[in-house]
Amino acid sequence: MSLDHDQTTDARVRERGDSAVLRMSESALAQLGVIDAPAGVAHDLAEDETMFINMGPSHPSTHGVLRLMLELRGEMVVRSKPVIGYLHTGMEKQGEQLSYLQGTTNVTRMDYASPLFNELAFSMAVEELLGLEVPPRATWIRMLLTELNRMSSHLLFMATNGMDLGAVSMMIFGWREREEVLRFFEKVSGLRMNHNFIRPGGVAADLPDGWRDDVLRLLELIPPRLDEYDTLMTGQPIWQERLQGVGVLNTAEALALGVTGPLLRSTGYAWDLRRDMPYLAYDKVEFDVVVGTYGDSFDRYAIRLNEIRESMRIVAQILDQMPKGDYRVQDKKVTPPPRARIDESMEALIHHFKIFTEGFKVPEGEVYAAVESPRGELGCYIVSDGSAHPYRLRIRPPSLINLQCLPYLMQNGLIADAVANISSVDPIMGEVDR
């Protein structure tokens, strides 16, 4: 399987005509008369004739509202084209109306399976414009939360991937473990999702009492469950047959298409921003970058499963190294005064009011900050005109760009494997469409 693929891919990656056809627009298809053929026209299926079917946007396996147009020859997918935009709510436009303080409430809703990463990328970009140095404790709290979030996001993938492929008990298991992580988030931020907890200048609050015990409990609870997953899926012949050799991607294709994250690593290309361009304090913890060999759906599944284990390794080190101190920067321009001061000081009250009504001004300039989200490189590009609102807020969505490789994954595969391919890309449609 992989041999055949290798022979054809190099020619395919950059060859213009072929790719252009792969991404033929709807209107072009209509002009060819292959969709919306007038009623009453006789359609004799010749030997080499293909059939077009539409999958989604409302389909249980499309993770929300992804629509796929598939051209089939028998059971085989000849061409495919993802159609997106059904969840577009203009969040980048909205981001221009909100102040920098409100911005995190907006971006956190983009990739709703890993909201803390969105907040982190946004906050890092704003802090770079402001020239702020975040206190060490805030940095380590951010690391703790985002690593736990990576676990919950990958657990969600385990659940949906299992569900898409018929391992229904895996769906229940994945959601169950994810809920344990979300329960910790609820204790920390008050919300299971869309936390608005990481903010420019630090985090919203210090960790609650007993947080260490809760994290330790998670670290005890999850490893045996992951071993259960191994028994249930990894070593199981049905699961292997269903995924191995399905949707093979090679490194050249992945790089050319801008694919990042587990999809890129599944091709054997070891690239992880946490290790290669460290942000926060990732240079002070030890972990391995998990890579695959064949670039197929099974590798992508296995990478995510093992990334949960690596994240737990990082979390255990964070527990040992968590410094004391401020959880947000003590810069009066950015940080509101403590709640207790508001009751006793008029200036503090005015200061608090001004920060929350007008927001803080950010120096002119443009900046790009990137983090390694569970889906790949999540970037935030902000242009500031010196006011209290971003002039332009751009989120580089890993899901949208990873989705580009779907036609490559599905080409010449079976339609039954299409679901496995969509699932292994793990797109979050809120982030794709924004």
Added chain:
Amino acid sequence: MAEDGPVDGQDVDDEEIDAADASPQVELAYGVPVTRSGGHIVLHATPAQLVETAEALAADGFDQLIDLCGVDYLTHPGRVDLADTVVGQRFEVVVALINHERRERVRIRVQVPDDEPVVPTLFDVWPGAEVLEREAYDMFGITFADHPDMTRILMPEDWVGHPLRKDYAVGQIPVQFKGAPTTR
């Protein structure tokens, strides 16, 4: 980092000399003016120079196109972070690239005039530009010449206007749905 300048092609060298004659104090890299922002190199290419610069960067190891987006500077024309010889236009196309081997990032800022918002496509250099260019077209109305499928991607096909333009107001338009009567 990239101060050592353009890596290939006689054409690039020629351009560098021309631009250097006009303004000797502007630093050049890959044949175009360069500035720095937040530790990243920012190249300022014109639409005509874009493909050539991109090819030079790709040959120099910038193997992945990370991001491509538009910016509308309609209400903020007096930006100061451009290179001295670059005249700011209404639109900008910002291309973010990464060099995995040297662990380096580069941004290309392309000035796109309002009266002719056309930029050559980068699809031939990095096919990953496909959806990003479609998105920039959809949101800003910047056309990418020779793009294989220059259609809307996020908005409905029959949508009027480009939402992320600064003269496209928020919450002041009738909601557009297929078949529904509008005031337009």
